[in-house]
Amino acid sequence: MTAVRVAGVGLTHFGQIPERTGRDLFAEASQLAFEDASVPREDVAQLNYGNFMGALAEHQGHQAPLMAEAAGLDCPATRYEEACASAGVAVREAVKTVRSGEADVVAVGGMERMTNLGTAGATEGLAIAADDLFEVRAGMTFPGAYALMASAYFDEYGGSREDLAHVASKNHGNAVENEYAQYQRAVSVEKAMDAPPVAEPLYLFDCAPITDGAAALVLVSDDYAEANDLDAPVGIVGSGQGTDKMALQDRDDLAWTPATEQAAEMAYADAAIEADDVELAEVHDCFTIAEVLALESLGLYEPGHAIGAARRGETAADGDLPVNLSGGLKAKGHPVGATGASQVVEMTRLLRGDHPNSDAVDDARLGITHNAGGTVASAVVHVLEVLA
């Protein structure tokens, strides 16, 4: 089996950019990825593209051919949709395609426009990631769903709003130097605690923002990288995916996310690593409690122990296990269909040393990305490693 290398990465600025079309955003991200990769577009065999709510935000389905055109590609193009894990599954299938030997070069990416819908429209759009018949019609939105998960966690293991405020403060701090981030500003624990409530026990700074943006990657086979003398030190050495019951009411335990556990077990086995080998993680913190749940279901913390990780400084840039050095979805922003690819972009930069936060972790050689859909009915985990 061929190893897969990340030859190039590209991002647009994440933020409120309602005046730009989806194709415009993706064109920018992919242009940057191809410049970074030094790979000619005619070598690309396939484009895998993630988008979630384009039917609502742009009245545009069938986006893959449009995005191939925007990226200057003349190859088969496929859209993946898995709610907020759309680009995660697009990356995963691209990794499988390269590994199988079917293609040497696959372009991957994702895009989401959200702010043009306004806050209410985007919230309603996001709700289609939940079970319409049994959750949404009962009035559930995602802040409410994650509030239920946070309450269940607090009931089962303890913890407090202040623990979550430490997660928010850490991730905002990490984004300060990230020029692509929606919020490049520090937020103190006190400020997070003083924020207005959204859905008890989640407050404003517990929630990722609504964001426009795009991300792109050029993945290549080991052989292609060698034959073309590419500077592509980072490989994707493990991939896993998990799926859970869609509706919260059908789950056994709201403080545990089996889809993440399955995805992590599959990815670690694939990479022949243990959870203990993970040095860096970009996890799906659409809400602060989601970071806590992820760290536990990923096997990086025992159940009930991740809630204090940020407070204790363990997941800080100078901690034992830096988490969301990009700023995370919380501060970097969360254009849902792009997020899974953007996590791989950030991790690649962190590992190869050209991320603004690379200096804090310059010995790190192995990191994971964790992308989730809905209330983690879907999850995708990738293991990235600096290869020789």
Next chain:
Amino acid sequence: MTAVRVAGVGLTHFGQIPERTGRDLFAEASQLAFEDASVPREDVAQLNYGNFMGALAEHQGHQAPLMAEAAGLDCPATRYEEACASAGVAVREAVKTVRSGEADVVAVGGMERMTNLGTAGATEGLAIAADDLFEVRAGMTFPGAYALMASAYFDEYGGSREDLAHVASKNHGNAVENEYAQYQRAVSVEKAMDAPPVAEPLYLFDCAPITDGAAALVLVSDDYAEANDLDAPVGIVGSGQGTDKMALQDRDDLAWTPATEQAAEMAYADAAIEADDVELAEVHDCFTIAEVLALESLGLYEPGHAIGAARRGETAADGDLPVNLSGGLKAKGHPVGATGASQVVEMTRLLRGDHPNSDAVDDARLGITHNAGGTVASAVVHVLEVLA
């Protein structure tokens, strides 16, 4: 490389069934496929699922986990969206997954609900398969788009409404014995000619209907089939995909569909066959002219020569190259996200001899399926063969 076999197939009735939910439809199709396959659900490594407009028709994105649950599966599940070729790409990626050795059993399928939207709502929903900025806002709908393609074809090569009426009449005739078909009734050429216009030169019987329905397949590796002594004589021996410019205005020639040509070339090369080897075809006749365009771009007819194929009887059940023996999208119905999988269901039955129209083609050993998205900005071709 392992060969891929179709172990089981399942379909709901196609038609106007607005009272049934998407999960209900997919549960039925997948139940039938598993019964047909005699494969236990716990052996399934992955579900690939196609759906196009669920965000509009059911206010439901993130359908893959829901459909895994409906199918009784506990495995990673991914949604593919490629307009009317959504299930085609889902099949294609499943074939790649089995071939690569990554999984022995993959479930595939698709579902669409449309009739609950009403005709105007479904037409508007379908329009998101075209370029919203440069086609839909100018007033284009799909009957209009295919009318432009038909007009271009007539200009370039000649042909008439009556030639197209022969396509409609043939496909309706093929559906008479197909219990899953939306319209199990013959339509004479005269009746098709007398129908009201939809978009000149296309009339009512030139257009596929709006349809609800689901389709499912169980694909297995050769090794798995042998080890488990499965009765699965039909293999998927070739797969190809093509992508073209999204908007008609950006194409060089409206009477030629390069995405189909690319997909066919890739699939034929993959199967090590020539176009001349094709004995049966299920092609994407969302409009009668689409069948004509498909036959030419698939290399089964020279440019300008397929327009008279139905009139001459060549593509009839007793012709040299029977096309759309299922009834096609035209008469069997076109639940867009299910269509690509349902074509593989029909072709499998035709080749293994348990289709109502199998008797007409009982020597046939090789057939292709052709699934297209939008105005053929996307196309997927599969080659199916009776294996030893």
